[in-house]
Amino acid sequence: MSTAAVDKRRRLMPRWRDYGRPRELLVRYLLLLLVLGLTVGPLLWQLLASLKGTSEDVFGANATLLPHDPTLRAYRTVFDQVPVWSYIQNSLIVVALSVTSQLVFSTTAGYMLSKPAWKGRRAVWVVLIASMMFPFESIMVSLFISIRDLGLVDSLAGVWLPGFVGAINVMLMRGAFLAVPREIEDAAMLDGTSEWQRFRYLYLPSAWGAIMVVVINTFISAWDDFLWPLIVLRSEANMTLTLGLSRLQSSSFGYDQRMVMAGSVISVVPVLVLFVITQRWFYRGVASGAVKI
Amino acid sequence: MTAQITNPVSGAEALTSTPGPAPSPPPSRLRRLARAALPGPAPGANGAAMYRRWWLPWLWTAPAVVCAVVFGVFPFLNTVLLSFTNAKPLGGAASFVGLDNYTRMLQDDDFWLATRNSILYAVIVVPLMVLLPLMLAVLVEKNLPGIGFFRSAFYTPVLASSVVVGLSWQWLLADDGLVNTWLEKAHLIKSAIPFLSDSWLILLSAMGLTLWKGLGWYMVFYLAALGNVPKELHEAAQMDGAGAVRRFFHITVPGVRTAMMLVGTLTGIGSLRVFTEIYMLGSSTGGPGGADRTLPFYIRDVGLDPITGNAGYGSAVSVALFALTLGLTLLAQRLTKEDES
Numbered sequence: 001m002s003t004a005a006v007d008k009r010r011r012l013m014p015r016w017r018d019y020g021r022p023r024e025l026l027v028r029y030l031l032l033l034l035v036l037g038l039t040v041g042p043l044l045w046q047l048l049a050s051l052k053g054t055s056e057d058v059f060g061a062n063a064t065l066l067p068h069d070p071t072l073r074a075y076r077t078v079f080d081q082v083p084v085w086s087y088i089q090n091s092l093i094v095v096a097l098s099v100t101s102q103l104v105f106s107t108t109a110g111y112m113l114s115k116p117a118w119k120g121r122r123a124v125w126v127v128l129i130a131s132m133m134f135p136f137e138s139i140m141v142s143l144f145i146s147i148r149d150l151g152l153v154d155s156l157a158g159v160w161l162p163g164f165v166g167a168i169n170v171m172l173m174r175g176a177f178l179a180v181p182r183e184i185e186d187a188a189m190l191d192g193t194s195e196w197q198r199f200r201y202l203y204l205p206s207a208w209g210a211i212m213v214v215v216i217n218t219f220i221s222a223w224d225d226f227l228w229p230l231i232v233l234r235s236e237a238n239m240t241l242t243l244g245l246s247r248l249q250s251s252s253f254g255y256d257q258r259m260v261m262a263g264s265v266i267s268v269v270p271v272l273v274l275f276v277i278t279q280r281w282f283y284r285g286v287a288s289g290a291v292k293i
Numbered sequence: 294m295t296a297q298i299t300n301p302v303s304g305a306e307a308l309t310s311t312p313g314p315a316p317s318p319p320p321s322r323l324r325r326l327a328r329a330a331l332p333g334p335a336p337g338a339n340g341a342a343m344y345r346r347w348w349l350p351w352l353w354t355a356p357a358v359v360c361a362v363v364f365g366v367f368p369f370l371n372t373v374l375l376s377f378t379n380a381k382p383l384g385g386a387a388s389f390v391g392l393d394n395y396t397r398m399l400q401d402d403d404f405w406l407a408t409r410n411s412i413l414y415a416v417i418v419v420p421l422m423v424l425l426p427l428m429l430a431v432l433v434e435k436n437l438p439g440i441g442f443f444r445s446a447f448y449t450p451v452l453a454s455s456v457v458v459g460l461s462w463q464w465l466l467a468d469d470g471l472v473n474t475w476l477e478k479a480h481l482i483k484s485a486i487p488f489l490s491d492s493w494l495i496l497l498s499a500m501g502l503t504l505w506k507g508l509g510w511y512m513v514f515y516l517a518a519l520g521n522v523p524k525e526l527h528e529a530a531q532m533d534g535a536g537a538v539r540r541f542f543h544i545t546v547p548g549v550r551t552a553m554m555l556v557g558t559l560t561g562i563g564s565l566r567v568f569t570e571i572y573m574l575g576s577s578t579g580g581p582g583g584a585d586r587t588l589p590f591y592i593r594d595v596g597l598d599p600i601t602g603n604a605g606y607g608s609a610v611s612v613a614l615f616a617l618t619l620g621l622t623l624l625a626q627r628l629t630k631e632d633e634s
Contacts, residue, residue, distance in 0.1 A: 109357035131365025137589035138615040139368035224454030
């Protein structure tokens, strides 16, 4: 290899010392590894514990971190003894209903609110803002009574309905539609397109990022929700996965931690897959400033 | 508006008969109805679409408005109304009891305990949640080899539901759990620390759980804000010999002040909403004798229990929770304004 080629490669591939002084780098990486252990450690430990056989201790003085003899036995047991499929199915139904309704109705409402030429949009806006002022926990008693009056106690529809379409998503979509340049719309109008065509072929594709944010946020909040399903659902057959998991813990199954760990791993997988596929939209969802703790 | 529009369907049919942009074969009745419900072409003054069918925007916004009214505004008004009654969560006769629920609330030790827990939660969690993710964001801001992996990894706790995270922590903190075992092996403690049976330790553990789960979320939030802090300032300060700590407090912190105020407000409101962490670590009773219950937990206990619940009393506590949230929001707004001026 000629020296010129080596030089070129050097220029393209940054060397370690380009990143800073060695001592500073070492400190940075040590800190990164420490935080890695603290954040991912507990979840990783959960995964490892779920792979242990019955002969191995999950915790206590004799427990090791790595399973000696990895086995999927705990996964088989959890599926055999607990209606995990039914839990997953119920969670997926709620997720599918929520994502669909949120998506359809936040785009339609967001679109109309981004258009100036109709009377009453201010009133609509005020109602939407007002609905965001009340934390869910401060209206859940009355929400439950409404759901009861609708005859939806212990039904998945009752879990879904209050999250039918959220004002925050309408606002997100409105913002995305407002960002579409007026000139493009004018040009499309001159071409004789109908408003529906412009909505479908101009506005929706332009707002792709915001749509993904709505989908991801709705998916995660519906999949992870706990308090509201806990209030609405009563029978085992209707329980969502988070409810089922929390019950695993308090029931006699709780003694086999491997099984509960397996259940937890199962519940994390769909969100993790979604995260890997849609990573960059995930971060945008955070920047959109939704309330989260 | 003419009378034909009072019935949307007949009005729509009348209006679709006006000439469209392109001549097409006479549509079926169903298609005509479907088309009537979609916005049509009608460029108005200065490019804004004028709607031939006045009710169209209403139709398109109706689901959102209905949802906001039925599951947002109405439940709140109803909560206020209910708080003056003795309604039962599962139905039955309810009667007006005046201010009884509120006087009962003011004398209820458990209510004050829950309020104290909620406020304590905010007081401890908010400053940490404002600072720790910022420090983490500074740590992962620099583009080093493998930094993308670390950023994603730090985000994973956000993805796990509170229930899963709670389960995991339950076993980390159990008497024979990982934390106690390691501390005993390191001879730092003689007997297990009762993380999950002492009411104070349960509350602190739950706060730790909230922080741990929120770190990644607010780290990403801060990463966006950090992009706006000029790099030149850091370089100049470094030239002048300012260390990392001084640069953090004198350049980074002032640079992301607005973001910090926002994070403070969001986490403050979030702290008042804590439920699952307490449920998972303090069991379904909310700690020994309910000592760790937060306001949402207490609302669920007193207002929604199928047998002993009193929706009227639960509503009164809900109004208190709302007032607390509102007070916090106003306080945060005021602080932000003062900070800006």
